[in-house]
Amino acid sequence: MGHVTALSIGLAGALIAVGIGFPLPWMLGPMVLVTLAAIGGAPVKAPLQIRKVIMPILGVMLGSGFHPEAFEQIAQWAETIAYIPLFVVMAFSSAFAVYRFIGRFDPITAYFSSAPGGLNDMMLIGAEAGGIELRIALAHASRVLMVVSSMSFIFWYFFDVHSTGQSTQSVGFADLSQQEYALLISCAVVGAFVGPKLRLPAAQVIGPMILSSLVHLAGLTQSAPPTAAVNIAQLVMGTVVGCRFLSVPISEIWRDIGLAIIATTGMMFAACLCAILVSQQTGIDIKQTLLTFAPGGLPEMSLLTLAMGADIAFVATAHIIRILLVIAAAPIMFRTLKIRSRY
Numbered sequence: 458m459g460h461v462t463a464l465s466i467g468l469a470g471a472l473i474a475v476g477i478g479f480p481l482p483w484m485l486g487p488m489v490l491v492t493l494a495a496i497g498g499a500p501v502k503a504p505l506q507i508r509k510v511i512m513p514i515l516g517v518m519l520g521s522g523f524h525p526e527a528f529e530q531i532a533q534w535a536e537t538i539a540y541i542p543l544f545v546v547m548a549f550s551s552a553f554a555v556y557r558f559i560g561r562f563d564p565i566t567a568y569f570s571s572a573p574g575g576l577n578d579m580m581l582i583g584a585e586a587g588g589i590e591l592r593i594a595l596a597h598a599s600r601v602l603m604v605v606s607s608m609s610f611i612f613w614y615f616f617d618v619h620s621t622g623q624s625t626q627s628v629g630f631a632d633l634s635q636q637e638y639a640l641l642i643s644c645a646v647v648g649a650f651v652g653p654k655l656r657l658p659a660a661q662v663i664g665p666m667i668l669s670s671l672v673h674l675a676g677l678t679q680s681a682p683p684t685a686a687v688n689i690a691q692l693v694m695g696t697v698v699g700c701r702f703l704s705v706p707i708s709e710i711w712r713d714i715g716l717a718i719i720a721t722t723g724m725m726f727a728a729c730l731c732a733i734l735v736s737q738q739t740g741i742d743i744k745q746t747l748l749t750f751a752p753g754g755l756p757e758m759s760l761l762t763l764a765m766g767a768d769i770a771f772v773a774t775a776h777i778i779r780i781l782l783v784i785a786a787a788p789i790m791f792r793t794l795k796i797r798s799r800y
Contacts, residue, residue, distance in 0.1 A: 459502025466494050466501065467696035471688075481609040483691035484760060488602060491699025496710055503700035504693060511693045512661035512756065513645035514686065519662070519759050520644065520669020521680060522769030533739040534771060537749060541779050544731045544750050545786070548573040551723030560716045562592065568791060570596035573724055573752035574776075574783040575658070582788055591705070592713070598701035599717030600724070604753035605698075607725055608761060616744055628683045637678045644668040658780055659755050666773065691760050698757070724752045742767075749775045 467487030473479075474486025494501055552571035556562045562570060569583030576597040584590035633641075645665045652664020672678055702710050732746035745767045751758055755776050762772040 459500050460504040460507070462499065463491055463494075463501035463696050463700055464504055464507075464692070466499070467491050467692050467699070470695070471692055481605070481691070481761060481764060483688040483764075484695040484757065485606060485609050487692050487695030488605065488698050491696050492602065492702050493699075495700055495703040496707055501700055501703060503697045503703075505697070507693055508697050509661065511690050512659075513649040513665040515690050515756055515759065516648055516662040516665030517641050517645050517669040518687065518690070518763060519666040519769055519773045520671075521673055522763075522773065523670035523673050524679070524770070525674060530771070533741055534774065536739050537735050537741070537746065537771075537775060538778055540731045540735055540750075541775065541782060544727055544752075545573055545779060545782055547727035547730075548724040548752055549787075551727065552720040555716060555720040555723065556596065559719065560712075563588070565791075566592050568794075569593050569787070571720070572597075572783050572787050573600075574754075574780040575787070576601070576754060578658070578784045579787065586791065594701065595705065595710070595713040596717060596720075598698060599714050600721055600752065601698055601754045601757055602714075603717050603721035604725070604751055605757050605761065607721065608747070608751050608753070608758075611747070612744065612765065628680075630683045630685065632683070633680050637680050640672055640678055641669065641680070644672060658777070658784055662755060662759075663777060670770070687760065687763050690756075691764070694756050694760060721752075728752060745772065748772045752779075755780060 467490065470486035470488075470490030471483045472486070473490070474482030479486055491501060549571050552573070553567055556567035556570045557564065560567070565583065565586050566588040569579045569586070569588050570593050572579045576594075579597060580590055580593050583593045648663075648665030648668040649661050650664075652660030652662075652667075655664070657663045728747065728750035731750045732743060735741060735749075736743045736746045744765065748758065748762050748765065748767050749772050751761075753761070755773070758776055759769065759773050762769050
């Protein structure tokens with residue numbers, strides 16, 4: 458029943474956030490209220506089984522953002538992607554300095570806590586390398602919490618975008634035909650099965666996204682995700698993030714959140730710098746380049762992009778490349794630095 462309690466608290470948080478005009482209410486509201494409930498010892502449990510269903514649906518939603526016209530801006534995509542390695546190095550270095558020298562984490566834990574992406578992979582690889590798994594997990598959970606929160610308030614304060622889901626045309630469940638539902642559900646089911654077989658990162662999202670993008674590019678459907686489905690996905694993801702702080706001593710949570718605020722500030726500075734440079738060079742709207750470089754998780758940033766009405770194909774592709782780069786490069790650099798440290 459813990460997951461029911463968590464979702465109930467999350468729903469209450471979403472409704473309160475909607476009522477007071479909170480930015481990104483369907484994700485940030487549940488995230489904040491469930492985090493507070495978890496810290497306070499409420500009997501909440503992450504709805505992981507529901508998340509498993511939501512992730513393929515999210516992948517299908519992301520795939521719906523791909524259309525032939527999107528690739529007319531392929532040159533702008535290339536210029537943006539060229540900045541991703543620079544962003545990763547800047548974000549990684551600044552966060553490592555925070556966790557190593559301010560947080561006094563051991564080198565291994567600090568290293569894998571600092572990666573701007575790949576939460577599950579960094580947690581597993583870091584633990585195998587001798588890092589403290591709980592601290593790595595809390596660092597990444599705190600990063601996602603801080604990035605989503607800060608991005609929501611940046612858009613609210615500087616751009617007067619409240620990200621309530623009303624920035625795009627509302628789509629109802631009845632707007633899709635039975636054939637379109639069958640096609641999109643097939644993308645979700647087949648993609649969720651094939652993705653892990655191909656060892657894709659975030660396989661439950663990327664597998665369905667690839668299939669969905671193909672059917673949309675082929676013109677078999679042009680359906681956008683129903684607004685209610687986007688809100689439900691935000692509710693579940695926000696609740697899951699909040700539950701990550703369950704059963705952790707309050708003093709440790711506040712310490713890790715404090716470190717995450719400092720580390721995320723450095724990461725967001727790097728994201729803003731790269732976003733401004735890309736926007737000046739390509740003419741892409743600064744709001745979209747900010748979404749592209751913000752170092753949050755793929756599901757959370759994709760939902761934020763959907764809520765903002767930005768180009769989901771562009772933003773999701775950039776985040777996938779960032780995550781792939783982090784997952785591929787972080788272990789290699791760790792082994793290189795570890796070997797060199799012996800001499």
